[in-house]
Amino acid sequence: MTTATATTGTPAPAGAVPGGNALAGTRILVRFALRRDRIRLPAWILALLLGTLTTADSFRTLYDGPEDRANAARAADSPAGLATSGPRHYLDDYTFGSMLSHQMLGFTAVLVGLMSVLIVTRHTRAEEETGRAELVRSAVVGRHAHLAAALAVAVLANLALALLLTAGLAGLGPEGVDTAGSLVYGSAHAAAGLVFAAVAAVTVQVTAHTRGASGMALAVVGAAYALRAAGDSGESETLSWLSPIGWVQRSYPYVDDRWWPLLLCLVCAAACAAAGFALSTRRDVGAGLRPQKPGRPAASAALATPFGLALRLHRGMLTGFGAGLFLMGAMYGSILGDAEEMLKDIDQLQEALDRIGGTGVTESFASMVMVVLVVVAAVYVVLATLRPRAEETAGRAEPLLATGLSRARWAGGHLAVAVGGGTLVLLLAGLGFGVAGAASTGDGGLLPALVGAALAYAPALWVTAGAAVVLFGWFPRASQAAWAVPAYAFVVGYLGEILRFPDWTNDLSPFGHVPRLPAADMDWTPLLLLTLVAAGLVWLGLAGFRRRDLETK
Template structure:
């Protein structure tokens, strides 16, 4: 007896760049749902933080500048080149309502944070997936070549649109004079448009390098360049430089003043162009590789690279250099307005009260003390990222072959923690140096340089405690390691905003940064610094002890 058999699914071979059973975008919907599930905590936290921060700032502006006289004083102080560089274009000052103030002082700042959110979403769901090998496994199924990038862009676009809509509804419902519904809709749309631009930028950088950190760092450098171009254009006589920046385009909607929508078309065009470029570049490389070829290494490693500390320093050097340069520029920007601090803040009652509580012999010293908290928090962002690098190495499977040798877990993880602590201290040093040099030039007081450098270094023990918290989470509760981000976020909300919003003192005491003497306004007290150092040492020891007792996550 014979029977005929039929072979199903046999046909012409799939074209390059397509999946068997679908096109280049096959499986995009499934990947979108999967990405949303993975980010079911991260994205809501980002969106709510940006939303609540904007709404609270809008209310604060309405309270701080409640009278025309207060707003006129703000116009006078913000009209200086340094003030415009920190905020936005001069045209907002023509009718400085609470809404115009929000667009002038907040839009450029929050646009940077929205861009950061978008970049992290794209690199997390594209380059990081390739680096860990998950993308290759999925691509072996019915998943098209462009599905990962399309899904990541879809998630980023959805997050930005939700944020824009919530901003529009939230600001429009506050009932603040000068903050109308139409302007609020434009304000939200401007954030969404900028977020789409930097999502497109990340789609390009994810194709250039084989590593997620390199892709993220390059995209963040683009964000930094966009902010610097905007600041340079707004503070100078010729605003042409601002037109080279998508952040400058968003600010030139003149939200709550003229409500011009057309600059957002430039953002959408650039976002579409970058996304298209990302798709095109992805067809010119292999999965897991980058467009930019990797340089061949030396035939023989240097003696330093053969040690755990040398390897950790090599892995961290790019991020450390980026944060160091950024903190130096940030300190210099704040230092450039230090000489004008008294004139800028003399008519703002709540800020005056906050500065009086800090102490010091003058407003400039108290203002410098407040700025130090911001610089220390940014440095804390670096130390959290650096301290959690060991967790990233573990989950990516790169720690396992190292620990299979004679290298102990304590030496391996301790090297990353040591680089985080030393790198954070170095970041504080360069931040204080930039603040001091620019502050000395602004005030004419050369003695500010060593004083502000010392004030910045006083926060080093608080950074070490932050590293210790990350070490404990990594050692004992590795899946909850991301909770270490609570430390810098809480320090900023309570240590900086809490001074203005009059949070109770006990809240500040819950943060390691709240125990640091507020130099240069306050006197140096070594006791809390020594206690913080001992606490940091104990936390690091506890974290390493937990790492030695738990199982390693293997691949």
């Protein structure tokens, strides 16, 4: 017996998108990303905005007369000065506006690039690495929706920053800071941010790991800054035209107000974004274009220990920070020989250096610059100390701790790498600072002096790690508050000297208790006390971690 059954086409699932729209669900993912970053993005934007406005306002105090600005322009007109600031054309008419663009635009473009890279990697590669992207794509979500949403959030963040910078600077009112120039200045930040966001759209296709994608994109940011510095300090500007940071600086806000260099940024961003979308079709979800190397048949003996495993996980970031701080120290050291000439006519900076003390301008200036290097090292320490939190939330800590490995030994391995690595990058920063400083001044004694000055801040770094451990152990959801320590240290330790903050504000930072070598005399007492405080904080944090519940998946 046979039965004829009439068949009809299988009904499409509810909500199916005809033609397989590759961007389906992008708008919802954008809203979701903005919801997740409701604290992170405003913090980034406000920090960049307030930093720029504070600096612009401080220029009116530091350089209150045309003669002061002319002296500052002459001091900056050297290869080392131009490498750390920008093109020489800004010096032709050194108003407050051109001074702001000259001294700040290249630096803040790096920070905007960092913000943009982290936005894209957080909402693309991190989603795939944790498995959330695959879950989301099982619904009606197009293949390109995640990348399109991440780029859209980056665009919105950069546009918001550009508008706030334009309005804030135009309303500030110093000489030479007009509305037209402020619009170009704000747009230059957005243009730089879009380029590096698009670069991240490519790097997230290459590797299967978030840190690898971020590292490659940030390496491009560093290379762009290095090309710009090399081009501006030399006779030819060819190298600067190979860098997006060089492009935005050559928009010359408050000087020529040129828009066409920003169009180069938009073309580059569009090309990189298109490449990112094209490359995403050539790989599987969760995988990268670069094939992973097969591992060894058996793990090495070092990987069987908590410290060895932690060192393996941290080695890329440790290498990057070590190389970056060595180069950063060398860059600052190269201008030590010109420090006295650069600063002799700037009364506010002279007063700040006098408060630091020392036998000369070189030692005092080196002590002030050392704070910047130390804060960057503190950034590494916070990142490394909070790595266990990332391992916990990703679900990788639970299988390890289900074995005979204790919580204290597991977290202690990461902490040892953070503390030891932080001390190592301090050493490299002091070494780069000392080698270049000794070469620029002709004083070989600066090498051991600056290396010792950098290492003197190690106990303060350990306190920073201890504070992060306490937050991780007792208040894991508030772990990101550990970033307040390096941020506060930079504000009061560097800007506070120039803006004359009260002395008690510096006492609230662990870095404020370190002797300001090489300008000051060595005092071992505060360093021993900081070491004891760091040990107490670490013990307290690990005690909290042993007591609280582990976040599981």
